[in-house]
Amino acid sequence: MADVARVAGVSSATVSYVLSGKRPVAPETRAAVEAAIRELDFTVNTTARSLRTGRSSLVALIVPDLANPFFAQLAAALEEGVRGLGLHVVVCNTGARRDEERALLAEAVQQRFAGVVITPFRLLPRDFQPVVDAGVPVVVSADVPFGPVDLISPDARAATREALRCVTAAGRRRIAMIAGPRDATGGDPRLELLRTLALQFGTSVPRDLVVRGEHTREAGAAGFGELMQRRYRPDAVFCANDAVAVGAMDKARELGVDIPGDVALVGHDDAVFASLVRPQLSTIRYPVGDVGRLAAQLLRERLDGREVRKNVLVKAEFVQRGSI
Amino acid sequence: MADVARVAGVSSATVSYVLSGKRPVAPETRAAVEAAIRELDFTVNTTARSLRTGRSSLVALIVPDLANPFFAQLAAALEEGVRGLGLHVVVCNTGARRDEERALLAEAVQQRFAGVVITPFRLLPRDFQPVVDAGVPVVVSADVPFGPVDLISPDARAATREALRCVTAAGRRRIAMIAGPRDATGGDPRLELLRTLALQFGTSVPRDLVVRGEHTREAGAAGFGELMQRRYRPDAVFCANDAVAVGAMDKARELGVDIPGDVALVGHDDAVFASLVRPQLSTIRYPVGDVGRLAAQLLRERLDGREVRKNVLVKAEFVQRGSI
DNA sequence: GTGAAAGCGCTAACAG
DNA sequence: CTGTTAGCGCTTTCAC
Numbered sequence: 260m261a262d263v264a265r266v267a268g269v270s271s272a273t274v275s276y277v278l279s280g281k282r283p284v285a286p287e288t289r290a291a292v293e294a295a296i297r298e299l300d301f302t303v304n305t306t307a308r309s310l311r312t313g314r315s316s317l318v319a320l321i322v323p324d325l326a327n328p329f330f331a332q333l334a335a336a337l338e339e340g341v342r343g344l345g346l347h348v349v350v351c352n353t354g355a356r357r358d359e360e361r362a363l364l365a366e367a368v369q370q371r372f373a374g375v376v377i378t379p380f381r382l383l384p385r386d387f388q389p390v391v392d393a394g395v396p397v398v399v400s401a402d403v404p405f406g407p408v409d410l411i412s413p414d415a416r417a418a419t420r421e422a423l424r425c426v427t428a429a430g431r432r433r434i435a436m437i438a439g440p441r442d443a444t445g446g447d448p449r450l451e452l453l454r455t456l457a458l459q460f461g462t463s464v465p466r467d468l469v470v471r472g473e474h475t476r477e478a479g480a481a482g483f484g485e486l487m488q489r490r491y492r493p494d495a496v497f498c499a500n501d502a503v504a505v506g507a508m509d510k511a512r513e514l515g516v517d518i519p520g521d522v523a524l525v526g527h528d529d530a531v532f533a534s535l536v537r538p539q540l541s542t543i544r545y546p547v548g549d550v551g552r553l554a555a556q557l558l559r560e561r562l563d564g565r566e567v568r569k570n571v572l573v574k575a576e577f578v579q580r581g582s583i
Numbered sequence: 584m585a586d587v588a589r590v591a592g593v594s595s596a597t598v599s600y601v602l603s604g605k606r607p608v609a610p611e612t613r614a615a616v617e618a619a620i621r622e623l624d625f626t627v628n629t630t631a632r633s634l635r636t637g638r639s640s641l642v643a644l645i646v647p648d649l650a651n652p653f654f655a656q657l658a659a660a661l662e663e664g665v666r667g668l669g670l671h672v673v674v675c676n677t678g679a680r681r682d683e684e685r686a687l688l689a690e691a692v693q694q695r696f697a698g699v700v701i702t703p704f705r706l707l708p709r710d711f712q713p714v715v716d717a718g719v720p721v722v723v724s725a726d727v728p729f730g731p732v733d734l735i736s737p738d739a740r741a742a743t744r745e746a747l748r749c750v751t752a753a754g755r756r757r758i759a760m761i762a763g764p765r766d767a768t769g770g771d772p773r774l775e776l777l778r779t780l781a782l783q784f785g786t787s788v789p790r791d792l793v794v795r796g797e798h799t800r801e802a803g804a805a806g807f808g809e810l811m812q813r814r815y816r817p818d819a820v821f822c823a824n825d826a827v828a829v830g831a832m833d834k835a836r837e838l839g840v841d842i843p844g845d846v847a848l849v850g851h852d853d854a855v856f857a858s859l860v861r862p863q864l865s866t867i868r869y870p871v872g873d874v875g876r877l878a879a880q881l882l883r884e885r886l887d888g889r890e891v892r893k894n895v896l897v898k899a900e901f902v903q904r905g906s907i
Numbered sequence: 908g909t910g911a912a913a914g915c916g917c918t919a920a921c922a923g
Numbered sequence: 924c925t926g927t928t929a930g931c932g933c934t935t936t937c938a939c
Contacts, residue, residue: 260932270910275934285908302693306639307932309630310915317641317671325662328855331655338649338676347641349671352662369626505859531652535829537861584916594926599918606919609924631916634931 260303267295278303305345309371318346318558319367321377323355323474327502329530329547330378333400336551337376344559346373355473357381368393374558376400379444380474396561398554402448409557409568411550415449415527415575418543420456422525422577425541426495427460429583431523435468435493437482437503449527453497468493472503479506480513487514494522495583501526501533504540508582524582538581549573584627591619602627629669633695642670642882643691645701647679647798651826653854653871654702657724660875661700668883670697679797681705692717698882700724703768704798720885722878726772733881733892735874739773739851739899742867744780746849746901749865750819751784753907755847759792759817761806761827773851777821792817796827803830804837811838818846819907825850825857828864828906848906862905873897 264271269288276282277292284292295301309315318341322330338348349372353359360382367375368389374396379386384406390397397408404410426434434457438450454464470485472478479498483506486493498504504526511518518524518538526533529544553571560567588595593612600606601616608616619625633639642665646654662672673696677683684706691699692713698720703710708730714721721732728734750758758781762774778788794809796802803822807830810817822828828850835842842848842862850857853868877895884891 271933272910272912272935273908276909279934281935283908288908302690304634304932305694306630306633307915308934310628310634310917310931311933311935313915315630317673325659326652326656326855328650328652328655331652331658332650334655334658334674335649335676338674347673347675349641350658350662350674351671352659366626370629531650532856532859535856535860595916596918596927597925600925603918607924612924628916631931632918634915634933635917635919637931 260301262299263292263295263301266298267291313371314373315371316346317349317370317372318374318376319349319351319363319372321351321353321360321363321367321375321379323353323378323380325350325352327474327530328532329501329528332531332547333378333551336548337554338551340552340555341558344555344562346558353380355380357386361386364390367395371395373562374398376554376558379405381440381442382444396558398557400550400554401445403445404570405445407568409561410570411553411557412570412572413545413575414572415452415543415545416456418575418577419449419452420459422497422541422543422579422583423453423456423460425577425579425583426523426525427462429523431495432462433468433491433493434462434464434495434497435470435486436464436497437479437486437499437507438469438471439474439499440471447499449497449499474500474502476502476506476509479503480510481506483507483510484514487516492522495525496522497525497527499527501528501530501540501542504542504582505532505536508536508540519581519583529578533578534580536582541580541583542578544576544578546573546576584625586623587616587619587625590623591615637695638697639695640670641673641694641696642698642700643673643675643687643696645675645677645684645687645691645699645703647677647702647704649674649676651798651854652856653825653852656855656871657702657875660872661878662875664876664879665882668879668886670882677704679704685710688714691719695719697886698722700878700882703729705764705766706768720882722881724874724878725769727769728894729769731892733885734894735877735881736894736896737867737869737899738896739776739867739869740780742899742901743773743776744783746821746865746867746903746907747777747780747784749901749903749907750847750849751786753847755818756786757792757815757817758786758788758819758821759794759810760788760821761803761810761823761831762793762795763798763823764795771823773821773823798824798826800826800830800833803827804834805830807831807834808838811840816846819849820846821849821851823851825852825854825864825866828866829856829860832860832864832906843905843907853902857902858904860906865904865907866902868900868902870897870900 305316351363376398378400387406400411470482526542529542533540533542675687700722702724711730724735794806850866853866857864857866
């Protein structure tokens with residue numbers, strides 16, 4: 260920047276102001292600076308900028324499992340969304356462990372990240388307080404309102420209702436769910452929503468048809484196995500996410516349970532593989548591309564100083580395929 | 584750090600040396616500093632460190648398509664591998680475009696990244712020279728040696744041979760390949776290898792049974808469609824990667840071509856979905872977890888100043904499933 | 908409309 | 924074995 264200033268015959272302060280636009284610069288001065296910048300192929304040193312401003316140009320994406328295609332898509336969308344803002348996405352895997360989640364959040368504060376986008380899995384609302392107090396913008400992608408942060412959550416009511424309509428229209432009444440762990444962040448809104456809506460269709464999700472596990476394929480297989488040992492087997496199984504549903508399919512095949520003949524299966528998310536398995540997986544799609552873009556936008560608003568806290572709903576959609 | 588120094592009753596230089604271990608510190612001094620660090624809950628400001636040392640703590644992961652589960656797994660493995668080194672992974676998507684690849688590489692230099700891990704798609708060897716000259720360690724994950732950088736590549740010879748053995752043992756002789764684009768980095772070693780080995784099995788991959796496209800599901804579908812219009816249809820199709828193979832399956836189903844009855848299908852990579860599709864996809868597995876870990880290790884060696892350039896081979900493995 | 912200069916927090920000479 | 928200090932490249936007051 261000093262070099263640019265010299266070539267342009269101005270002070271480095273002026274170069275800085277040309278770059279930031281934070282105070283008016285005479286047209287000819289600006290032109291000279293821009294020419295010098297091009298001539299020297301100059302780019303600002305973001306490290307120095309960060310040190311000076313106390314704000315890095317990094318956005319942390321904190322997720323339970325980056326290898327899950329759903330989160331991979333989120334990462335891709337977020338990266339695309341923040342690229343134009345001169346920010347970079349740092350990926351952080353928590354393995355769904357609260358201590359990791361907390362450690363990563365703390366690090367985001369210590370390193371003065373420009374923002375955090377997180378899908379919490381075992382965090383408690385109070386874990387966010389330090390981050391918010393430190394002035395680091397946080398966007399949470401989760402099912403339910405959650406601490407003093409911007410939130411992006413799915414409006415899955417209509418989609419879940421539609422799923423139930425299809426399931427019950429086929430005469431199924433014994434609705435089960437392979438839900439997330441009991442200590443997951445925000446309880447289990449997907450289960451609660453399902454239960455609430457089931458009543459509207461004259462059925463229910465009885466306690467002994469709810470099994471729990473991590474959001475993984477293995478846990479899905481285990482959960483499905485459990486359900487098949489129930490005295491009265493379910494004829495429809497909703498799953499916490501698509502990875503779980505795929506695990507359930509694995510187990511169904513192993514046990515000789517026909518899907519959808521014996522049991523209808525519904526996932527959540529619409530991860531890429533939902534349309535690849537056979538039968539194809541019916542699922543409640545959470546438009547992850549939109550989430551990534553929205554997160555980038557919310558971050559930008561915060562960084563621009565607009566402090567309005569937002570809860571943004573994105574419409575989930577029931578995608579009916581062969582598993583139902 | 585000044586605070587820590589004050590509490591510990593030493594200079595900030597000493598605190599720095601305790602942290603870095605770059606010069607001996609008396610045990611009692613060290614103890615005092617460590618106590619002060621704990622008391623104040625101090626962590627170093629990596630931004631300041633980076634500015635001073637001229638090296639950021641960021642590793643860029645540059646890939647064609649982060650939403651591809653294969654690269655997502657790579658990201659997860661790399662992140663895990665570098666976390667212990669105090670580094671962060673910044674993900675960068677190129678969309679397989681050379682200009683993006685070059686821009687991202689240039690940025691890694693300008694921002695003085697600690698390292699770059701890249702799967703080039705359309706880069707030329709000379710594109711790396713500036714990065715190497717700038718002293719930024721580069722690890723390339725690709726099929727063939729490639730410029731003055733550390734390389735991790737699959738040894739796919741045995742696996743490909745085994746795949747061909749299975750295919751030809753079933754009496755198939757009309758071998759086709761849906762390959763990558765002609766202008767892809769490094770040509771098309773997977774195709775070349777297949778051709779070479781095919782001769783050993785008394786067959787070949789004739790020119791008119793090679794079609795080309797991007798490494799995407801859509802391109803796979805298009806490629807398979809093309810092949811099915813050939814005067815003499817292939818009875819076995821190798822694909823540049825698993826996404827392409829899945830696209831081929833899509834098209835096969837659409838056209839009523841039975842897999843593996845009419846056509847055997849073999850992918851590359853063993854991305855998560857290979858075992859999900861039906862029939863399951865036979866594929867030449869490239870152990871991506873190992874690649875991520877190895878990349879982290881090579882980076883560490885470079886950062887420790889060990890300058891030996893390395894070409895590391897990781898063994899690919901033929902995974903036989905239902906598509907063959 | 909522009910410039911001079913302080914200082915962000917750290918590391919690494921250099922000096923003792 | 925430890926301390927003093929310059930300075931990394933930038934932003935931003937303060938002064939003109």
